[in-house]
Amino acid sequence: MLTLTRSDRSNPTGLNNEFEYCGHTYRINLAYDTVLSFYELLEDDHFSDEEKVAVAFQMFFDSQEINADDKFQIEAFKVISRYLNEDPYISADGDDSEAEGNVTSPRYYSFKQDAEAIYASFYEQYGIDLLYQKQKMHWDQFKALFAGLGPKTYFMRIVQIRQEDVTKLEGKAQQEMIRAQQRYALEDDQTQEAVQDQIANFGNMLIAIAKS
Template identity: 40%
Template sequence: MLSLTHSPTTQFAWNGKIYDIDLAFDTVLLYLQMQEDKDLSPFQKWRQSCKLFFSKNQDLPDDPQFYTKAFDVIAKIITDQPYGLKEPDKNDERGVEATKQIDYVRDAGAIYASFFDQYGIDLNKERGKMHWTTFKALFDGLGPKTYFQRILAIRREDPSKIEDPAAKQELLDAQNYYAVDGSKTEEELERQALNSSSLSSMFDSLLDQSQKGGN
């Protein structure tokens, strides 16, 4: 999460050497999107993740433990929440699992417009520069009148609590229009993308490939 007393993490120390880590917001978003790509194998995702977070001009060690520890650091930075995760309401009248409410691809235009409207920030000019922790703090601080938060309000509203048939149908149409796929919250998806056991299996695969001389 964002700190007012320490600079955002951009480096990782290993065996006395310092390695640069790219944690710009657009890099993290690309990583999260890639984890949902069903056409990529776990090993391919791991290789692509390394290319995203570590620059090509660095001589990275062959030790799988380097990547295990580095991704532990990256995972903590990406998934840290200042006030903890909200537990799902088990008494929800609809009796359904909390659905994914954010899609950084589909919602890109709304997020861009909201940042520009509230902060005067052109996110296209911040690619490769704005750190993920800065982006996340500003993202979480978007006001209720911004385009993106209005969309979220539509997704979260419970149609069963609306008695007027016309108003209910209007909400259902709006929810259908702004719907995103998936049955997990964005926080769950972020944590799943950086799940330590999944990463460990990728590192084991890397080690096996290197011992066999595979690419």
């Protein structure tokens, strides 16, 4: 059985960074930029399904000596997919509403399309230059800081524009908001919600490849 564990030995912060499978422990690369690269890989049509699997495995497991048979890969990415799609703010009854000022739904943002706004907002609020955090900042850390971005940051202002109900506005204010929404509009297949669906389907693709 393969499970995602938190290692106190190699990572004192206790962040997720190891897999256990059949009694063996494997280091997994869950740096924030690795996860974001995986998201981009899923929607890259230049790669075949088989190539995506090979590249993704290399991303997460680096150059470790692993006997990556079909069962290992299927189980590994099943757990990785579930981990990446976890949302600590969804309640037991499925309500994913959040406190005012936080990101409320993955359909209102895209890590790819909003990359510059997210970069600027991290620097603005935390003084963190994400370019210097590649292969340093863990996905858990990035996700927590991302969720904590305040309503006045560049990124969150864009999210608020997308969420605005223009029917509640009138005249010039309505026209300006419509233009702003057009400027920052997301393609349906670019939203983080769409990416999460792609991650969920990644496991099915692996199974199909294994059976072929």
